[in-house]
Amino acid sequence: MPQDRTELDHQKWMHRCIQLADLGKEWVAPNPMVGAVLVHDGGVLSEGWHHTFGSTHAEVECLRGWPGEIPTGAVLYVNLEPCAHHGKTPPCADLLIERGVKSVVVGLQDPFAAVAGKGIARLRAAGVDVRVGVLEAECRWAQRRFLTSVEVERPYIILKWARTADGFLDQQPRISRTVQRISTPATDTLVHRWRSAEQAILVGSRTVVNDDPSLTVRLVAGRQPLRVVLDREGITPAASHVYDAQGPTLLFTGLQRNDISADQFRIETDTDPITCILEELHRRSIRSLLVEGGAELHTHFLRSGRWDEVRVITGSGKFDRGTPAPQMDGTAAMRRTSDTDLIELFVNPMSPITKDLQIDPEWHL
Ligand SMILES: NC(=O)c1ccc[n+]([C@@H]2O[C@H](COP(=O)([O-])OP(=O)(O)OC[C@H]3O[C@@H](n4cnc5c(N)ncnc54)[C@H](OP(=O)(O)O)[C@@H]3O)[C@@H](O)[C@H]2O)c1
Structure with a gap:
């Protein structure tokens, strides 16, 4: 009409x-x-x-x-x-x-x-x-971050990973404890912008052990989000970048760590870690969470249904052997290119927030 x-x-x-x-x-x-x-x-x-x-x-x-x-x-x-x-x-x-x-x-x-x-x-x-x-x-x-917090009482959850053209998150066996590059420098800058738009970034313990990521906003001017680590067994080394002074960190742990200065939150063994993390972040008025992997952590979020957006970056290189990237069902709601990388956006059709959302057709990543 x-x-x-x-x-x-x-x-x-x-x-x-x-x-x-x-x-x-x-x-x-x-x-x-x-x-x-x-x-x-x-x-x-x-x-x-x-x-x-x-x-x-x-x-x-x-x-x-x-x-x-x-x-x-x-x-x-x-x-x-x-x-x-x-x-x-x-x-x-x-x-x-x-x-x-x-x-x-x-x-x-x-x-x-x-x-x-x-x-x-x-x-x-x-x-x-x-x-x-x-x-x-x-x-x-x-307004999806604020609305999720007020209406669903948890942060808005974005899962993000980069995979090679042959579908791996990393290359195995590992030869050094450092982040392996999959995306182009232009996409890396974009990811730093994504980071600064969210209030917290979460990684799994094996990602810290294998990659030693900094999780800081370095390539753009922007606010540093809270770095969040899930490591109930205490396997992450105290000398990891996530525990340095470049930004605040919150560790979800099963045992008190006296060798790091990060803020710590105790998880009981019989508690679901995702529920525990989301409740604590919500209590801290954190409206959005960017989950940066690895594969197991992403898979737990996907299976629990507690996610709103997934952003998948596909680079042009291949690793041949490594940790397989999670598989997304359904078609991407949005596809963009960044230099030679493909970026796909998926929204959760079951999420109380994204199921009825209309994505801005000018979504500029
Ligand atoms: N390309 C990328 O975008 C990207 C990004 C990140 C990582 N990676 C790669 O991924 C690799 C690591 O991935 P990964 O799958 O081996 O390990 P991971 O996901 O980094 O670590 C496993 C995580 O799963 C958590 N977990 C265990 N049971 C759970 C449950 N029931 N609910 C929720 N969480 C639970 C563990 O917590 P507890 O430790 O407390 O048990 C741990 O934090 C690294 O080598 C890295 O290179 C790639």
């Missing part, structure tokens, strides 16, 4: 809000990503976005950019419901009312209990015209 001009305009400006919100991706968590645009007569008066955790909200920044009177007919677009509570900053809904904004278009109602429709209700009670649900599916995709 053809859409009218107003609806297309709403979508255009909501799309702009999502683009602005995305600028904060690496810095705002555990806050949601929000962008706002003030529009009048088809032109932008002002824009704003949430830059870092605890900083000025997008709507406030947007209105600060237009200190004059709000013209009649101006519309404020925002991808997430304006807040109605005193958090680190005063309620945005009150500011919109005070500044005389008469029309607001919201992408998504905020599921966070302190807001959850109260911002919209407060605006309407003050006579503001509020439209909710423009590009709602796209807004949910952009």
